[in-house]
Amino acid sequence: LGAEIATDRFQNAFVGKKTMENGAVALGVVKNGKVEKPAYQVDGISGGTITSVGVDAMLKTCLGSYMSFLNK
Numbered sequence: 001l002g003a004e005i006a007t008d009r010f011q012n013a014f015v016g017k018k019t020m021e022n023g024a025v026a027l028g029v030v031k032n033g034k035v036e037k038p039a040y041q042v043d044g045i046s047g048g049t050i051t052s053v054g055v056d057a058m059l060k061t062c063l064g065s066y067m068s069f070l071n072k
Contacts, residue, residue, distance in 0.1 A: 002051035013042040020070050025063045029056040 004010050018039045019027045026040040029052045035041045044052030063070065 001045055001048035004045045004048060005051055005055055010042075010045065017042065019063060023067075023071055025060050025067075025070075027059055027063065029053075029059070 014027075017027055019025065021037075021040060026037070028041055029044045030036070030041045031049075031052070032044045032046040035043055044056075
């Protein structure tokens with residue numbers, strides 16, 4: 001199921017999402033069906049929890065490296 005992150009359906013879910021909220025990376029993947037902030041969150045893959053958690057961590061870590069740029 002982790003291979004679902006390579007599909008257009010999953011990747012297109014990120015189009016138009018906001019990246020930062022109150023100076024922190026807010027873009028992320030949450031448990032499927034648990035999106036509370038649709039402007040910043042994408043549903044995880046049901047049955048692909050490890051992959052969803054990994055994608056969320058990657059977003060936070062990698063985008064965090066660009067905090068000074070993203071906060072401008």
